[in-house]
Amino acid sequence: MGHDAHAEPEKKPGKLGLLGKAYLPAIAQGLLHTLGHIVKWDHNTLNYPDEKRAPFPGYRGEHRLTRDEQGREKCVACFMCSTVCPAHCIEIVAEEAPWPDREKRPKIFNIDMMRCIYCGMCEWACPCEAIELTEVFNIPVRTRAEKIYDKERLLSN
């Protein structure tokens, strides 16, 4: 664009009259435009706690660790999610699983929700469908520490 402008200097839209140079017509135009918005009286805001919008399909909210039919976490502590996570907010410590059908499970599984960017890559990376993003987005807390969710918290989400 800049290159073209150099090539054809005549085409610059700079030929304004005196009035135009004082910006006044443009300002008036802008003022009319904004006034139009006031007059239109069309407000897009939802009165949030009273009215709620249904989340869009595929909305990415807080995480949940899923459970299998026996109520155990599905996660096998493979670290795929923490490896793929662009925000490096998943901390896993693995341990041997006490169950015969599984070798490994997470001893510690923490997600720093304050650092998470809710990109959903962890959900994509998981080979066991053990982690998923829910539609929950509105859990306020008083300290940052409370926003580091541990395994129990994630399982109960």
Added chain:
Amino acid sequence: MSDSGAGMVSWVLNGDPVESPAGMTILEAAKAHGAELPHFCYHPGLSIAGNCRICLVETNRSPKPAISCSERISDGLEVQTHSEKAVEAREGVMEFQLINHPLDCPVCDKAGECTLQDYSFDHGPDESRFVEKKNIRHTKDLGPTIKIWGNRCIVCTRCIRFCDEISGTGELCVVARGDRSVVDVFPGIPIDNPLAGNVVDICPVGALISKDFMFQSRVWNNEHTETVCGGCARGCNVTVETNEGFVKRLMPRENTDVNDWWMCDFGRYGWRYAHDDRRVSVPRRGAEAVETELEAHRDLGELVRGAWGGSKKVAIVVDPFLTCEEAHLVGRVAAGTGATVGGWLPPSGDELTFPGKFKISGEKCPNRRGVEAVLGQEVFGSQAKAVESMLNSGGVDLVIVFAGFPNADCPDALASAVGKATARVAFTLFDGAWSEAADLVLPSASVFEKEGTYVNEDGRLQRVRSKDRPGDAQLAQPGLHSASISSPWVTSELVALQRALVHVGDAERSLSAAGVFRQLADSNEHFKGQSHRGIPATGVPLGGLAPAGVGEGSES
């Protein structure tokens, strides 16, 4: 391997005429010319088995593809590594390898450094055509440190050949036949030889797993530091793998002059002391902790200054865990104060030599020869005796003790003497008789936290490195060795001694380990012409030092 002498063979690799020494296998010769061929069962340190068939290439010698790991080169040989036939053959092998292989990668500790994974990606088919039920093989303990996931085994027999050829113990064998064959031990005879850990490293897949490392971290998260093992005077080349400042495992590093591809289990699993809660982690005066390490180093400098010029009776007791650089600094302190320097050694163990030429030294410390080369051949011999009698007779004004022993007990004659003489300054890893009565206790650095050089029992100079200092600033484990090292380039003894020298006025400023080594190379004939940067990854033999334990004064 080359029995045909020095003759060169002309052959053709992928259309390019090349020359290689006669007697080489295609795989090795191709590798020398930059063409890596896949291989499972081939290992440079083991005999050739030729059973996995992933190394197939097309040659002009036979209509069938040849296994490059056992086929030797000869004049006029033409090899195609990526012809349609070769690629198809390898793809076929890969498909067979994966027929019964479980989809275990998410929980398999080998994932990330697994050759089966890599080759499947590079050479394997996109999808499996195998719809039948996969067979199940055993998952069990093979020994105190090793577990096998039979399903993952591709029966390359590397582990078996290792136990036959290198450790000479022969615990492992293949049991059952066909697609049920799997590695096992004989009933009642677990694999527990001192080199057992190596089978885990050489297993190309995740079948053999070290219980020490199992589930501890994913390998791609580990940071690698190339250093040497501090377990014995052999100085095996190792890679220390750390994760977030914690040692996760030690892996041997290839060095055909020292340890080939192996290391012993004593060294491999002997890193835990670095993360021991009982380690001395903060400097202290008597029992009271010193606020900052700088303050402690100033204290040390004050004590050294008081004794500077030879007006006082000073004794220094060194340990064989000091690097050459640290020993050099000790030498400078000794020269300035007129101190008598003696050393103490940890109790020695059994010397073991294995059929595969691998040797474990009986001397359970890494740098006796280095300290001797810097401070004199008699440091651990007659000098030690002199220091001992000096301490026993009393009247010593300042004693500086270095006790970087990885365990708290060091039953040496000198230990009791030092204990008796009320050491004034003690650098130590763990508290012992020498530090309990000390005026100033300073934390030692472990081998994993040192930066410098060691000299092994053959007189080979090798680099010790600490990229990620284990336990550094690990809030998760308070009481761990942390505050004592100020920069990743230097170690606590190195810093403390230099700060003391600066305090005295003998040095202008603290240097990195490489800088101290430069001073050492300038002043010591053994180290002449060496520099940190000049030391190759596999070390360099030191001039003027006799190899392998002949004729040192201290040994008597």
Added chain:
Amino acid sequence: MMEWFAENPVLSGIIKAVVLFAVPMQIVPGLIYFERRICAWIQDRKGPNRVGPIGALQPLADVVKLLMKEDIAPKGVDRAIYVLAPALVFIPSMLAFAIVPVGMDLQVFNPNSGVIFAITIGSFAVYGLSFGGWASNNKYSLLGGLRSSAQMISYEAALFLALMSALMMAGTVDLNVVVRDQIAHGWNIWRQPVGAVLFLVASFAETNRLPFDLAECESELIGGYHTEYTSMKFAMFFLGEYIAMITMSALMVTLFLGGWSMPTFLLTIVHDWFGVAISFDQVTLGTMFWSIVFFSAKTSALLFLFIWVRWTLPRFRYDQLMRLGWKVMIPVALANLAITATVIVLMED
């Protein structure tokens, strides 16, 4: 009434001072509320509507919030100046308001220097801004302070020249006389359109309002001179800005929009609806009341303009701002002044 004031100078002074302090202080919260609502409407939002009916108590909540906030002074600030700065912004704007006749002959005090006093005292606000920027020990604050001082000095000149043109029409600096002159000869905005536009633009710059809020433009300078201010000190800056806005609107109304007067046709409408006949010939309580109503209505309209412009126009670039100030406004104002003077002299002849 007027006599009572004249007889009790001390008491009346106190009353006036209290009113002077109280009135703008009461207007500011409302102004903030409206600013937030209007900006929301412009952006098709609803704006604050949670606290109290239609959110009217939002400013109160804001005040409580500001009072409760922790008062932080960062390390390395120049304490005395740091604390003084918000007051230096707040007080001059307040004082300048004192001489504006908000109703017929109704002003807190009427010095001989008249409007000159207002302008002079109003210029002191620049010290507050630049001191705040200087004392905060923060590069953004410093830049903000620098910008604001350069900007205010530049536009002060234009402002003053524009104001001169209005004063020349009446030939006095007494604002009441200026208003009476406008009753007699028509509003100055018709007689001095150029001066009016210049004054309006310069007053935007003087109050650091968009499109001239370069001193605190958050996209470049975080918060400019008040980056490091919290709690009530920040609130003082905030108040200062809004009061300056009120003062400037009031001055504009007085100088160019007929002050507390109204054109005759509007007076007729008032007469028809409310049955009151208003004549600006003499001061009565009724006239006083209506004059205050007129004045407030006009000032409110101007304040709305301030808000409206802020949420319409983008911010100037600093070089554009300076170019406009020195290369356009001041020459035009000077020319305008010269022409006005010439015409006046010619007409007198």
